[in-house]
Amino acid sequence: MSRGRIPESLLAGAASAVVAWPITTLFTPNTWVRPTLVMVVVVVAAGIGARLLTTSKTLVAAAQLVAIVLVAGWMHGRGHLWFGLPSLDTVLAFNNLLYEARLTIQNYAAPAPTNRGVILGIGLAIGVAAVVVDHLAVMRRSPAMAGLPLLTAFLISASNSGDSLNPMYFVAAGGIWLLMLGRQGISSLRRWSTTTPMSTTGRRGSDDHDGAYGYAAVGRTLAVAGLVTAVALPVVIPHLPTRYLIDGLGRSSEATGFSDGQIGLKSTLDLTRSLQSPSTAPVLTYTTNAPILTPLRVGVLENYANDQWRPDDADVSFSRRPDLQLPAELDDDVPRETYRLSVDESRIEAPQIAAPTPLVSGDLDGVAWGLDRQTSVASVNRTASSYSFNYLALNPAAETLDQPVQGATGALLPPELQVDPSSEPLVRELVDQVVPDGASRIEAARAIQTYLRTSGGFSYSLELPETVTNEFGQSERPDAISLFLRTKVGYCVQFATAMVMMARESGIPARMAIGFLPGTADRGTYTVRASDAHAWPELFFEGVGWLRFEPTPSGTQNTVAPPYSLAPTTPESNDPSSTASSSSSASSNTRADGANDPGAEDPTTTSGTQDDTTSILGPQTRTVLLWVLLGLVVGALGSMAVPLAARARMRRRLKEAPDEATRVEIEWQAMVERLGDLGVIPPRGSTPRQAGRFYQREAYLEGEQSQALSRVVDGVERSRYAPPGTTLADVRPDTEHVVKAVSGVRRRKDRMRAVWWPSDGLLEWRERRDHAVRVLRSPWDRWQERRADRG
The missing domain is CATH 1.20.120 (Four Helix Bundle (Hemerythrin (Met), subunit A))
Structure with a gap:
């Protein structure tokens, strides 16, 4: 059994498993541990078995890699195997899982959420590392060189944890490596030629300071001293700035991004900073029976001061089954439909929760929740990962929204009618230009939305200008709203804020809402990502309540204006583009039983045939x-x-x-x-x-x-x-x-x-078939016609 090198193989496998231990600080929960240990055990077993059959280093490594592929397919590729073996479909499935793992690593701070892609990625990485360690330490008898892949695996965890690691992680990894070195050193020393016979059973009372055990004693002393020094030295030396090997995981919970696998939108929006995260990490997935999708709201802001939106204190009574009341301002005669939205795998931190509005009922799987009495925003007392809501989709008639606007604005008015004093002169000037005289409330709102969305020359960009040139050619740094209205460059926060202020200047109560766009569809399931974070204005209409408008152009974000916010148009006979643009805007987020989802329906698969092997084995083999x-x-x-x-x-x-x-x-x-x-x-x-x-x-x-x-x-x-x-x-x-x-x-x-x-x-x-049938039938048809004429 010496060819199998079982002790060396077990030590190499233990070292590979121990250096994966610090990864527990990078991901939560630790559901990746068991599959990864299985992968290491498979590498060790395959190495031992292959060495019993061959001495070729290449064949042993190849056998271990094949074992990794097979076991990974059986554990993570179920449903994508061909008679139990990996296929091209398995490769594609693994590619999707590893892409998901890469997004998680790039976009989450440690500890990031553990998903199937992360489990597969860690298993494959540690499995391959175990093959390299086994190859160097066992096949090439060079455990010192095996320390390089072990150190690499350890440093990935150490440099991306966002905090210092517990010293035991290093002690365990270093101890296993030293055991590998010690065993190999003793074996090598015993193979040296010597004139003094050496006992293989231990010292047994004899002094052997000059022999193998003397060297082992010195080695143990140096090893222990090295470990103690490595753990104690960082306490007294100055710390260097952190540099991360992998973007995302190393960010601490205080840094910009995510922590603990969750996300929360800031309720205080600074117009000089981006609401939108560039991350494409999933925030939640959901299904719905609604034909027209709607953004999911997480907060409402009414107070604006010093270039910032600031939230009010929430007024929520939490209950597992709260008694929901429709908004008091909603009249019974407003047309409405009730739809359902079911959310899975939500990563939004409490007290926020993404929900449509207005809500009729909800089931949060035992999580206590409620609606803010002032804003009707849903809140939870702890994070809800899955939930469902029933909500109303309002379709107010045009005459219902055709309401007069209110009077002048000022600081003594309610918050939803107050205009930022710094930008009010410019806002008033634009309102006088954009809103027609005598316009009703809906006409004013549509005019403002059209100006910001299409006709005003505004452009969507995450790169905001810091200054603007005045009429004298000098650079100025005005307030944030004036800077946006003069440069006409911004993203959703700027567009929504400008419409809120212009609506308030017109006498329409308005406020800011934050949340997420509807997301993208895949086989009837919609995925909302961090990059779908969005802000939009809500305007108040008597008898209806707060209605969403969409001034942000369809640039980087796929924003869609609600149908009631679009002015009715009569397409000209020679200009088909007008009809195209209006209908496209109203239907871009429309789902017709999955017709807009390329993966909603699976194509019909053809059934294959299976050869009859018994006939092939019979006497008629050649004929068959x-x-x-x-x-x-x-x-x-x-x-x-x-x-x-x-x-x-x-x-x-x-x-x-x-x-x-x-x-x-x-x-x-x-x-x-x-x-x-x-x-x-x-x-x-x-x-x-x-x-x-x-x-x-x-x-x-x-x-x-x-x-x-x-x-x-x-x-x-x-x-x-x-x-x-x-x-x-x-x-x-x-x-x-x-x-x-x-x-x-x-x-x-x-x-x-x-x-x-x-x-x-x-x-x-x-x-061609129909043509052939007509050709074949033509003589018969002509004979029938002649027969009818004779009759």
Whole structure:
């Protein structure tokens, strides 16, 4: 059994496991520990078994890596294996999990939340480290070199914990490494030639200071002294600035970002700082039966002073089943629908909770909660990870919102009507320019929203200018609101604040709401990320209550204005873009039973056949093999029939096209059909521009991909509406680029179906079948006609 080197293998495995111990400070809960220990045990067992069979260092390492892949697939790839073995689908699934782990590491402070990706990533990393340590310490008999991967694994934890580690982590790792060194040193020393016989059973009373045990004693003394010095020395030497190997985990709970795996939006918003976090880490996931999505609110702010929004003290009575009352200002005759929203895996810190408004009822799984008596904002007394709410979607009629505005503003008015004194002169001037004389409350609100969102020349950017040039060419640093209104550059906080102040100046009570945009869909489940943090204004209407408006343009954030906030327009006969833009704004966040979710429905899978192995083993083996080979050839040729028919149909249509405009339209329709084959189907009746926005949003197109799609849409619109004789560009390369880009983000089933079962090919075969049937029936039909004439 010496070939297996069992003691050395066990020590190497123990060292790999111990250096993973400090990772417990980086992630919580510690559900990754058991799978990681299993991975280390598998590496040790595979190494011992392989060494019993071969002395090749390469084959032993290869056997350990194969064992890691198999065990990782069995533990983390269930549902993605092919007869128990990893496949391409397993690789894709692991890629998604590791990408999720990378986002968690980058965007959370230690301790970050443990998810499936983190468990897989730690297991694979420690497993590979265990292979390297085993290879160096056992196969190459160099435990000193094995200390390098051990030190690397230890430093990853030490440099990213955000705080100093307990000395026991280092003592345990260093002790195991010294045991490896000591065993290897004793073994090597015993192999040295000597003229003095040495006992292998111990000292037994004899002095052996010059032999192996003398060296071992000195080694133990030096080892203990080294460990004590390493632990005690940092206490007396000055600490150097912290430098992290991995962005995110090393941030302490006081730093900007997340802590303890949770997130909370600041209730005090400083206009010189960003409300929006660049993190793409998930905040919560939810499902809903609502056809139109709504942002999820976590707070409301009314008081603004010194360039900051400041919250009022909450007035909440917590209860597991609070008695909810609809807002007193909501009349019974306002049209409404009740919808349900169910949240899973929420990471929002208490007392905040993301919820739509107004709420009708809620189930927070035993967590006490309530509504603020002043703002109707939901709060919890402890963090709720999963919950559900029933809420109202209001659809007030136009005549209900057509209300007169109130009078002048001033410091003695309620907070929701007070305008910031520093910026009030500029705000008043803009209101006089933007809001028509005698405008009603809804007309004024729509005019202000339109000015900030589309017609005022504002742009969305997270990089805020610090100064503005006045009429004399001098740089000025005015208050935050004036700076935004003059530079016309900002993000959601600036846009929402400007609309609140302009609405108050117009006599409309207004306040700031903070929360999250609806998120992105995947198979009917919506994921809200930290980057979806958003701020928007709420304006008060008698008989209805507080209504959301959306002045932020659809820039980096996919903001959508509510239907009631859009002015009714009559599209001109020669300008289809007006209809396209208005309908797109109103329906961008509309879900029609998953029609806007490319993964909502799974494509039908074809059932495979299983060969009869008993017939192959019989006396007719050769005949059966020939028939199987013939069937494979026929099947391969048959599988090409539909794709080839689609290509032939495309070539024929382009050849028969009378002009370039028709060719562009054919290319567009072909691209729409091919994307539909991939499962990305725009809403029925979409214009090219609406369909383009849908494809860009659902397929996550960016960069050159997005530009190619824009060129295709522009080409189609030009072909439809440009004067006769206009030169049209060939959109074929761009359509191919778009289809390739969308195909890259779809599932393998969708890609296979699109390639081998295109709808254009099926349509071509149906037409050919119908044509063949007509040709075959024509003699019979003519004979029937002649017979009828004779009769």
